[in-house]
Amino acid sequence: MKIAVISDSHDNKDNILKAVSIINKRNVEALIHCGDFVSPFVKNWFNELNSPIKKNFYGVFGNNDGDKLFLTQNLGQICKFAENGHELILELEDKRIFASHMPKQQTIEALANSGSFDIILSGHTHSLSNKKLNNGRLVVNPGELCGYLTGKATFAIINTEKMESEIIEL
Numbered sequence: 001m002k003i004a005v006i007s008d009s010h011d012n013k014d015n016i017l018k019a020v021s022i023i024n025k026r027n028v029e030a031l032i033h034c035g036d037f038v039s040p041f042v043k044n045w046f047n048e049l050n051s052p053i054k055k056n057f058y059g060v061f062g063n064n065d066g067d068k069l070f071l072t073q074n075l076g077q078i079c080k081f082a083e084n085g086h087e088l089i090l091e092l093e094d095k096r097i098f099a100s101h102m103p104k105q106q107t108i109e110a111l112a113n114s115g116s117f118d119i120i121l122s123g124h125t126h127s128l129s130n131k132k133l134n135n136g137r138l139v140v141n142p143g144e145l146c147g148y149l150t151g152k153a154t155f156a157i158i159n160t161e162k163m164e165s166e167i168i169e170l
Contacts, residue, residue: 001093002027004053005156005165007034007101007123009042010064010146015153016045018170019145024050028157030092033079034123034142035062035101040074047078054078056092061085062101062123095119095160112137119158128154130165140165 004023009016023031031053049057057079061068072081082088088099095118098111102124111120112133119138122129127150128143140156147153153170 001029001160003030003158004028005032005121005140005142006145007142008036008126008144008146010036011038012146013045015145015170019155020048030056032099033059034099034121035060036064038064040067040070043075058088060088060099060101093160112139126150130167136163138163138165
């Protein structure tokens, strides 16, 4: 299974649409957004996702997602938000996945070493991190889709069969 991972899109319409186009072309089957969508109207751009991906579109809130109620009502029509909004735990293709916008580094390390999760995803820092640990676990921060802080707009596509993560730069 191919899973796209986005974080920190911060209302960047052009980059969201570019990423959605690539995701659609690459036969991705699921999308996880690690927070900081920002405005509820981003639904208009994520609405361009192919129908099968919309059925497997998951997200968590970030620290810049101000109107969580309207985000849930609007974007929530196509995106399944984590129950508590901040920590997503799910299983896709027999892979246990944890996603959160801004977990502490100690939390990420503990989760990776616990054996409870195969894939640990985060955002917030706008810093790209793509690690495959000795125990086979993936720890990925896809960087920032917006490209505002680093000048690089990036996201990831994870292949769960190979347990590899490819970083895509727009």
